[in-house]
Amino acid sequence: MSSIAAGQDPGHGRTTIRRFVSVLRSRPVASVASVLLVILLGNALYLLQIRNNDPIIYSSGLGTAARGILAGKHTIDPNDGWTAQALGRLAAESWAHGHVPLWNTFEGLGQPLAGEMQSAALFVPFIFLQLLPNGVFLMHVALELVAGLSTLGFLRTLKLSWVAAVCGGCLFGLNGTFAVMTNAPFNPIAFLPMALWGVELLIGAARSGRRPRAGLWFTALAIAFMLFAGFPETALLEGVFVALWLLVRLIAIPGHRRSALVWGAVSALAGLAIAAPILVCFKDFLGFGYLAYHGDAVNSLSYPLRQVSSLLLPFGSGGPGNPVFGLQAGYLTLPAAFMAIIGFAGQRARSVKILLAAILAVLLLNMFGFEPVKVVLDATPGLRSILIYKYGLALIEFAVVILAAFGVDDLLHSRVRRRSAIVALVLVAGYLLVNLGYLHHEGLLKNWSWSAIVIGWTVLGLIVLGLVTLRSGVAGRAAVLSAIAMVVVVADCAGTYVVPQLAASSRTSVDLGSVRYLQQHLGASRFYTLGPIQPNYGSYWQIAQLNANDLPVPQKYATFVMGTLRPAKGTSTRAQVADQFAAYQLVPFDPDISQQQELLTAYGQRQSAFRQAAVRYVVTAPGVASTKQAARYGLRLVYQDSKTNIFEDPRADSLYSTSGADCRILAQAPSSVRLDCTRPATLVRRSLTAPGWTATTDGRSLSLSATPNRLYQQVTVPAGTSTVTFDYRPAFFETATIASLVVVVVMVVDVAVVILLRRRRATDVRV
Template identity: 55%
Template sequence: MSTVASRHKTASAPRRGGFWRNPALLSWLFVLLTVALANAIFLTGLRSSSPMTYYSGLASPSPGSLLGGWTIDPNVGWTVESLGRAAAHQWAEGDVPLWNSYEGLGQPLAGEMQSAALFQPFIMLQLLPNGVFVMHVVLEIFAGLATLAFLRRFGLGWVASTVGGCLFAVNGAFAVMTNAPFNPIAFLPLGLLGVEMIRAPLQRSPDAHAPRRGGRRPWAGVAVLALAIAWMLFAGFPETAFLEALFIGCWALVRLGQARGHRLAFAGWTAAGMVLGLALAAPVLVAFLDFMSWGSTSYHEAVANDISYPRRQIMSLALPFAVGALNNAVLRLQAGYLTLPALFMALVGLTGTKRRGIRLLLAGTMIVLIGNMFRFEPIKLLLNHTPGIKAILVFKYGISILEFAVVIAVALAVDDLARRRVSRRRTLVCASLTL
């Protein structure tokens, strides 16, 4: 009796240092630390993070030690900050920011989208000093933690999931594309998390006669997917949101094929999450469609996807600053980048034997986006026949999707390494392909 009691006491006693050994806590801290280090030059005040300093013409930043810029698009100041702060001030005064009376004779504020006027609660961060920078940092943290949660739900270990979360929190698109397309990127992993949360409770246990795992309907997954879709649209850049929704749809289709025994339920709940997300985003969709009924979209009308990067620029995709500072002749308008270590690990991840359907989806996504990016005509023709694609600068805004696919592949590689599934031969082949 005393032996049983002592064992129970020992088992229930907290371990010394157990708080810091919590893998979830450590993973969150690693993501936060990564974002802090990536933004250290601005967080410490060594350089100004205010777009007004760089692009208003009212001030001039002090010269630094290196040439180049910190963004590819001055619209971070001209639209994101100016219109975003105007929207935030209207919210603070109790008004819904539908109209901008300070632009010409007046212009729609919510309907023109790039202000992200209805992007609650994130838009309110613009009321703070350096509000655009604060909002971007919060979105980077959100993206990293959502990626971490998604990869854990996908079934990867803590180390692999943490690596993925850290990588996507500081991806190349976040680093250089700080205008309106920045905002929706953070919600791509949240959408995939919703799909995985819908799938989990529907899975049957290994025993065919046993009830489904959890024994409940996937309401939480539907809610997460709906929030992801809604926030993508409220975030203020429908092109990025549309491309992300396509990737989420492709992911859901692959998981549907793997959902034996509950395909109809999985499809229904996933569709419900997407429809609910569109319903939540109805205010911004109505404003946007009204604006589009008379607004000018210039070359976005029909031929946007005919534009590509010059093929010499493919070098800078994985070696971004080996060709010089940002905005030079080679790096001009490149809305993100990869790195050689990430490319190598992604190749290791793509050549694994587990989860083949997902690995094929990731490989196909990379091939299609890179082929379109550098004008491989069969891929360009294929995408131009996809409804809605022809009017989007896929070569530019698709880079964030490419980066996320690479991040998932890297996480798969780290997980394979942790489980000792990577052979020396596979490593050498992937290293050779990278070189």
């Protein structure tokens, strides 16, 4: 009675609840929720901390990890720690403190941070997740969600059913590359389906004669994010895929092809304009950078032929440490391949399916060293310098995902022919039998119980799929059969995705005592590590580290390492460590005690160069340096724990020094110094000289030059007290940023206008 008296309708609340429940039960919402749930469940072992994949535990040199349930490593590349985490965290911290992360003062002699690319320094907003504990993993989960949901939307624009689109979204959200390759190439993969979604929206708009607003901005944002994501090789391969897709899809719209092609070009240019800041940074760094083997024709590399065995049965001979899988950057699953064959055999979208088959054929043949294909790819601009055999696996997976979604959709509409199902069964069964015969013949089935579980699970899934597809024509069962197929394929994908996680540790710890000591005492100097605090974790903790493990690196730094820091020629130590010094490394990966002892001897031979590079502290594992040897080099033990010994060299130069006058350095930081001089003096800053650096004092520009060895920066400072500030900006960075912001503003205004017009029309209709 009181509610009625207050003027409230008691039925209104119930109506609202019914509408809310109706929305939740709608197919779009249920489909999105399904993809989200499957991806989160696939990562549940990490999200719930049952297993721990924090790279800092495995790659920093300060972590202690227990053996996982399975032998092997949960990722094929520790650069998920050395570059993606360590440099990405520094970039996120820079943003958090209001600085654009353009330069890294904590790596080597200093080098570009954004232009290095692998840090994903300008990958806003995703890079902000790196501020959280194990943020690199959280960023990857976010990207998997983007990949899964974008695939869902893309497949719907192909007029596939919700069940088929959900299947595709789950498969690509938990694809094999995401499972095992967690370093920088991971990032751009998520935006391939987003770009194709945009292309399909462009095609749809062109067909109806409308302006393709959604398609234009979807495609532009996808291209921009591919580039901001921080791995141009992956982005270029995806760009080629998208371009081929657009050209093939033009066949479907006679009479509107020119319009669609023009809008496709406009969207690509808009995407490049949005990404202009990172492109400028990258180009600027390439002007004085060293690419090592990435500057050569690396597409000549291939996987050994035996890895055909692990391509569709990745863990048949063991967990992620099995000898067949090795460092393979992804995989397929047999149930998904089975449904892809079914999808390819369907009669719809033949031009698209032929394109996907051609892409699969080219990439697979290239992957295993078929020379004619390599020659063709090498002739394509930009591709000869990409590890296509490795980074192309994600494209192979995506092509299979699309075809598998077509297969599930054909099941739903009772379009699967019995002959196609039989052919698919024969092909996958033949692969499985030949594979098992090969593994047995080579003695690679070491753990029979494990192999029996994996193969049994796979065979069971294939049997179910075989029965489902063979009964495709049964009246009234199409919806059930397609749902069963989707569940089987997705369950197999998710189960395979979890396998590498079982190699991760549950009990972990990181000893940060040495880091805290250096943070308190290092000041404006550098440290040199022979093992603990692996490169580039100095950047992670913001303590300047002479070591660098990165590509590209500045050419001057590479020359400095090769020509100055290496042991003296003709010495036994030179011969011992010659193979350990890469042009961009001072120490080998995870050196043992004997290697560190050799490196310490090499340090002693070149100690004057280390001192001139402001190396005040040397970090080793316990037991590397004897008291006598340390004393011979003038080193003093100042810190020790179970992981590290830290030695101080009191005779090391400071980051800043002056000549030509009596000067007192009053305060110093990596990018600024306050000093008092009796008359004009030369200030040397032992940071790498490179294009883009400027120096100012009290608002006045100073003439910045290089020291006689062309390595470090120097300026002439005035008499009296002054503060000199150093700043790095790549050429045209401001212009590129303005261009990017202008395009983003145009996009926001364009979208806002559309939304306002639609609301006005809706209001007019109601009135």
